[in-house]
Amino acid sequence: xxxxxxxxxxxxxxxxxxxxxxxxxxxxxxxxxxxxxxxxxxxxxxxxxxxxxxxxxxxxxxxxxxxxxxxxxxxxxxxxxxxxxxxxxxxxxxxxxxxxxxxxxxxxxxxxxxxxxxxxxxxxxxxxxxxxxxxxxxxxxxxxxxxxxxxxxxxxxxxxxxxxxxxxxxxxxxxxxxxxxxxxxxxxxxxxxxxxxxxxxxxxxxxxxxxxxxxxxxxxxxxxxxxxxxxxxxxxxxxxxxxxxxxxxxxxxxxxxxxxxxxxxxxxx
Numbered sequence: 570x571x572x573x574x575x576x577x578x579x580x581x582x583x584x585x586x587x588x589x590x591x592x593x594x595x596x597x598x599x600x601x602x603x604x605x606x607x608x609x610x611x612x613x614x615x616x617x618x619x620x621x622x623x624x625x626x627x628x629x630x631x632x633x634x635x636x637x638x639x640x641x642x643x644x645x646x647x648x649x650x651x652x653x654x655x656x657x658x659x660x661x662x663x664x665x666x667x668x669x670x671x672x673x674x675x676x677x678x679x680x681x682x683x684x685x686x687x688x689x690x691x692x693x694x695x696x697x698x699x700x701x702x703x704x705x706x707x708x709x710x711x712x713x714x715x716x717x718x719x720x721x722x723x724x725x726x727x728x729x730x731x732x733x734x735x736x737x738x739x740x741x742x743x744x745x746x747x748x749x750x751x752x753x754x755x756x757x758x759x760x761x762x763x764x765x766x767x768x769x770x771x772x773x774x775x776x777x778x779x780x781x782x783x784x785x786x787x788x789x790x791x792x793x794x795x796x797x798x799x800x801x802x803x804x805x806x807x808x809x810x811x812x813x814x815x816x817x818x819x820x821x822x823x824x825x826x827x828x829x830x831x832x833x834x835x836x837x838x
């Protein structure tokens with residue numbers, strides 16, 4: 570698969586990947602080069618090399634492993650390294666010819682570092698901190714797919730400046746696929762609601778104190794449009810654009826995106 574992705578904002582820290590897990594008769598490995606930016610006032614640039622591996626563990630079970638090496642640079646400097654890893658298991662619970670219901674269980678593993686450069690705040694770092702738990706359900710009916718995932722955030726990050734503690738997230742999506750000649754087009758609406766305010770270390774406070782970040786629990790809505798065009802039996806050309814419908818005003822976690830570009834190639838086997 571050759572992918573072109575223009576991402577809007579996504580503050581789920583991993584749960585959005587649940588919509589990419591699919592039951593398939595083949596395995597698939599996708600390598601992608603990524604480029605993005607947070608926009609003002611941070612003006613951070615994010616670049617990386619990502620790998621998504623989708624494994625068929627059985628006729629009713631699939632596993633997605635998503636990891637990236639990333640580099641973030643901005644007015645304060647640059648931080649590079651391995652990012653966090655997302656693992657999501659998709660287990661079919663009930664299946665008929667026209668519909669299917671699956672359970673989703675996964676983790677965001679803290680393989681990245683929240684203190685890779687302790688002189689820079691959390692938004693520059695390659696990792697969010699302690700691991701998260703993801704639990705959800707996904708349903709398909711013909712060309713429609715919908716899902717809901719709860720992401721239980723881990724503890725406070727080790728970044729000495731921000732000491733970020735994210736609230737839990739609820740992520741829901743609904744998508745519809747269409748056929749146009751040999752190309753499959755998928756239109757998806759995605760909603761992300763942080764269930765409590767994010768808290769950070771109060772600058773200059775001694776002893777250490779933590780304060781809530783206003784509006785860090787604001788609802789986010791994204792529109793995603795993806796096109797998939799087969800090149801050979803093993804390769805496909807895809808393009809994806811994500812459009813933020815609501816503006817995200819905070820970026821203490823580094824997850825805000827004003828733009829993101831990804832080019833990649835995937836091999837199905």
